Amino acid sequence: MKRRDSLKSLTLSSLGIAALSPQVALAEQRDLETQNPPETPLKIPGGRTKEEAIRDAKIAKEKFLTVAELATIKVLVDIIIPADATSASASQAGVVEFIDFIVKDMPQHQTPLRGGLRWLEKESITRFGKGFTLATKAQQIQIIDDIAYPQKAKPIHSQGVAFFNMMRNLTASGFYTSKIGIADLGYKGNTPNVWEGVPEDVLKQYGLSYD
Amino acid sequence: MFQIKEQPTVFDVAIIGSGAGGGMAAYQLAKAGAKVALLEAGGYFDPADPKYITQLKWPYESPRRGASNHRPFGDFDAAWGGWEIEGEPYTHKNGTQFDWFRSRMLGGRTNHWGRISLRFGPKDFKRKSIDGLGDDWPISYDDVKPYYDQVDKLIGVFGTVEGLDNEPDGIFLPPPKPRLHELFLKQAGKKANIPIIPSRLSILTKPINDQRGVCFYCSQCSRACQAYADFSSSSVLCIPAIKTGNVTLINNAMCREVLTDPSTGLATGVSYIDREKLTEHTVKAKVVVLAASAAESSRLLLNSKSARHQNGLANSSGVVGRYLHDSTGASRGAFLPHLMDRKRYNEDGVGGMHVYTPWWLDNKKLDFPRGYHIEYGGGMGMPSYGFGSGIENLNGKYPTKAGVMKEAGGYGSSLKEDYRRFYGANIGMAGRGEAVPDFNNYCEIDPNVVDKFGIPVLRFHYKWSDYEIKQAKHMHDTFEEMIHALGGVANGTKPGADTNYGLAAPGRIIHEVGTVRMGDDPKTSALNKFSQAHDAKNVFVVDGGSFVSQADKNPTWTILALSMRASEYIINQVKQKNI
Numbered sequence: 194m195k196r197r198d199s200l201k202s203l204t205l206s207s208l209g210i211a212a213l214s215p216q217v218a219l220a221e222q223r224d225l226e227t228q229n230p231p232e233t234p235l236k237i238p239g240g241r242t243k244e245e246a247i248r249d250a251k252i253a254k255e256k257f258l259t260v261a262e263l264a265t266i267k268v269l270v271d272i273i274i275p276a277d278a279t280s281a282s283a284s285q286a287g288v289v290e291f292i293d294f295i296v297k298d299m300p301q302h303q304t305p306l307r308g309g310l311r312w313l314e315k316e317s318i319t320r321f322g323k324g325f326t327l328a329t330k331a332q333q334i335q336i337i338d339d340i341a342y343p344q345k346a347k348p349i350h351s352q353g354v355a356f357f358n359m360m361r362n363l364t365a366s367g368f369y370t371s372k373i374g375i376a377d378l379g380y381k382g383n384t385p386n387v388w389e390g391v392p393e394d395v396l397k398q399y400g401l402s403y404d
Numbered sequence: 405m406f407q408i409k410e411q412p413t414v415f416d417v418a419i420i421g422s423g424a425g426g427g428m429a430a431y432q433l434a435k436a437g438a439k440v441a442l443l444e445a446g447g448y449f450d451p452a453d454p455k456y457i458t459q460l461k462w463p464y465e466s467p468r469r470g471a472s473n474h475r476p477f478g479d480f481d482a483a484w485g486g487w488e489i490e491g492e493p494y495t496h497k498n499g500t501q502f503d504w505f506r507s508r509m510l511g512g513r514t515n516h517w518g519r520i521s522l523r524f525g526p527k528d529f530k531r532k533s534i535d536g537l538g539d540d541w542p543i544s545y546d547d548v549k550p551y552y553d554q555v556d557k558l559i560g561v562f563g564t565v566e567g568l569d570n571e572p573d574g575i576f577l578p579p580p581k582p583r584l585h586e587l588f589l590k591q592a593g594k595k596a597n598i599p600i601i602p603s604r605l606s607i608l609t610k611p612i613n614d615q616r617g618v619c620f621y622c623s624q625c626s627r628a629c630q631a632y633a634d635f636s637s638s639s640v641l642c643i644p645a646i647k648t649g650n651v652t653l654i655n656n657a658m659c660r661e662v663l664t665d666p667s668t669g670l671a672t673g674v675s676y677i678d679r680e681k682l683t684e685h686t687v688k689a690k691v692v693v694l695a696a697s698a699a700e701s702s703r704l705l706l707n708s709k710s711a712r713h714q715n716g717l718a719n720s721s722g723v724v725g726r727y728l729h730d731s732t733g734a735s736r737g738a739f740l741p742h743l744m745d746r747k748r749y750n751e752d753g754v755g756g757m758h759v760y761t762p763w764w765l766d767n768k769k770l771d772f773p774r775g776y777h778i779e780y781g782g783g784m785g786m787p788s789y790g791f792g793s794g795i796e797n798l799n800g801k802y803p804t805k806a807g808v809m810k811e812a813g814g815y816g817s818s819l820k821e822d823y824r825r826f827y828g829a830n831i832g833m834a835g836r837g838e839a840v841p842d843f844n845n846y847c848e849i850d851p852n853v854v855d856k857f858g859i860p861v862l863r864f865h866y867k868w869s870d871y872e873i874k875q876a877k878h879m880h881d882t883f884e885e886m887i888h889a890l891g892g893v894a895n896g897t898k899p900g901a902d903t904n905y906g907l908a909a910p911g912r913i914i915h916e917v918g919t920v921r922m923g924d925d926p927k928t929s930a931l932n933k934f935s936q937a938h939d940a941k942n943v944f945v946v947d948g949g950s951f952v953s954q955a956d957k958n959p960t961w962t963i964l965a966l967s968m969r970a971s972e973y974i975i976n977q978v979k980q981k982n983i
Binding site: 237238239240241242249252253272274275277279280287291294295298299337342343344345357358361362365366367369371372374377378379380381382383384385386387388389390391392394395396399401403 | 447454455456457458460461462463464465467468469470471473474475479480484580581582583584587588591620621622623624742747748749750751752753754784785786787788789790791792793794795796800811812813814815816817819820823824827
């Protein structure tokens with residue numbers, strides 16, 4: 194049903210106030226439309242069922258992470274995967290947006306991520322008297338160095354280590370499934386071709402042959 | 405208004421389900437001129453229609469990058485449905501576990517499978533005669549061989565003639581050459597005395613007709629092939645069957661029961677509910693063929709109760725739902741340090757493995773009956789959700805290119821370098837074995853629970869026995885042997901007795917069979933050797949339900965061959981006016 198039609202049926206039947214004056218009805222409609230702009234018709238991407246498309250659109254619209262949390266995530270993912278000679282950084286490859294979506298899609302990530310960010314913020318305030326994003330690069334790295342190496346990290350930082358492992362893994366997922374990350378990795382497939390076996394030079398490199 | 409809509413015509417045959425068994429029956433019967441109603445509980449699907457295509461999409465075309473938290477095998481897998489379907493529950497008895505995978509769509513579960521197309525061997529039909537366990541089939545390999553041959557020619561399968569014991573060769577298309585890790589597997593197999601031979605998959609490496617294209621090596625059979633170059637029931641059987649003009653496909657037809665004549669006890673048709681419109685319907689037919697999957701077909705039969713068939717249709721023996729068994733499964737991964745820093749090239753290949761290990765040992769020398777085969781994975785595949793996960797457990801163990809050890813974990817450009825170096829150096833192995841069918845592993849109608857359509861649901865009771873648990877233990881020993889011979893490092897820890905040696909929960913391998921088994925004795929079997937119900941001669945079951953035992957092979961090729969055989973029998977019986 195189109196929004197206009199559903200409004201019509203709403204005023205006439207559901208609410209049961211058929212005697213509303215046209216001006217009131219119009220004002221009410223304007224009010225509704227400013228609160229909820231007319232929905233853009235759902236586009237079902239190729240390969241998705243209608244139910245899946247509805248669910249994905251709904252998840253995309255929800256909010257979980259705050260602006261401040263996303264700002265911290267941007268700093269973190271670019272520490273984990275910075276730009277280098279081969280490719281751009283994680284945030285440039287859309288990893289912040291990926292994490293923003295995936296924590297809504299996989300609720301099991303929500304508390305560990307939110308709590309981990311809070312742990313980081315508290316750590317920064319304790320050490321430097323300011324939040325993580327306001328700390329200098331050197332100060333940020335000082336904390337990261339304490340939580341980025343699971344085997345040598347002090348027991349007192351173990352929760353920070355768990356959080357950073359999670360961030361590293363989510364960042365890798367987001368980055369290496371992006372166009373930039375796939376090019377960085379050098380994945381050559383996903384295109385029609387003819388498989389004729391391992392290239393000759395590679396066989397030679399490993400001392401293998403097909404005979 | 406509540407009313408039941410009746411199709412005016414009486415069909416020659418109503419087929420319930422459009423997977424391997426139903427698709428084959430529809431194709432054979434329609435070709436022979438029968439008027440067929442093909443009822444599918446899910447929607448229409450054509451792998452070549454852009455509306456449905458996921459093939460050749462990139463991970464970033466999925467907001468969750470192909471993760472499997474919604475579709476069980478990831479956003480790009482072709483199969484709709486899964487182990488859980490909204491509004492279609494199933495229950496369990498006595499705290500046991502069985503996970504039931506369903507795919508509601510044209511082609512059914514052929515939209516999710518590895519295209520592994522193995523024939524059962526002569527021994528697989530006569531297990532009781534060999535080890536005294538379970539039962540023999542009422543038929544032998546020689547009875548089925550001509551149909552396997554026809555299936556090979558009709559659908560296409562690649563492989564090599566090996567002449568192995570109990571691994572019958574087929575009529576094969578050329579197999580693809582092994583990938584790099586698969587060449588290493590062959591070497592390792594020689595060392596460990598474990599055979600590694602070219603896999604046997606229903607993928608066209610050569611054209612076989614004008615309707616289907618040839619493989620273009622994207623490795624994505626699980627996404628369904630828009631060139632029709634692999635076997636899916638939709639593209640290879642159902643759509644060609646519909647093109648004969650003899651098939652009326654009814655989508656979203658969720659069947660309630662098979663209708664029977666109170667005086668003769670014979671089937672008269674099928675009743676179903678339209679899963680979208682929720683309207684009630686009946687279809688009249690002279691013959692009813694069930695192909696809804698082993699568990700779903702037994703559910704339908706058990707729900708088809710009448711004065712004449714008080715235990716449910718085709719169930720005077722009481723075996724319907726009994727002898728439920730899935731393949732055993734266990735798996736392990738490993739890292740191959742000598743494959744670090746690989747040269748990049750496109751090694752997608754066909755969907756799945758190019759080599760595999762058929763069962764090779766003698767059970768007389770082992771502490772468990774029945775065997776397993778091993779499937780292998782690995783290579784420089786397309787990244788998806790989870791890529792690089794757990795690198796902190798790996799990158800502290802191996803020296804950098806410059807030869808220095810570094811601290812595990814980390815960040816920055818040196819971490820980025822690690823992801824590149826480790827890419828394509830992993831390998832996976834999965835054992836798939838034969839369970840011993842057991843009367844006490846079963847599905848039955850739950851007396852208290854209905855699905856959203858009001859149809860009584862299945863309740864499962866399933867326990868693995870020592871036979872299967874010991875087999876899983878042996879699988880893990882073999883995996884470690886192979887990993888050692890490969891010069892690899894096994895991932896994680898070897899599962900122990902506390903987890904049944906990593907034995908997958910029943911239902912997880914999606915090879916469940918046995919619930920409407922065939923046999924010569926109507927007291928101990930539901931079907932005769934032509935998949936025809938002992939109790940109602942115009943009722944047939946052509947899915948995995950008819951299996952007496954699931955071999956250490958995948959069931960699809962045998963479902964296809966037996967469905968073809970049953971279809972031929974139906975045609976002959978109609979000609980002879982027996983049904």
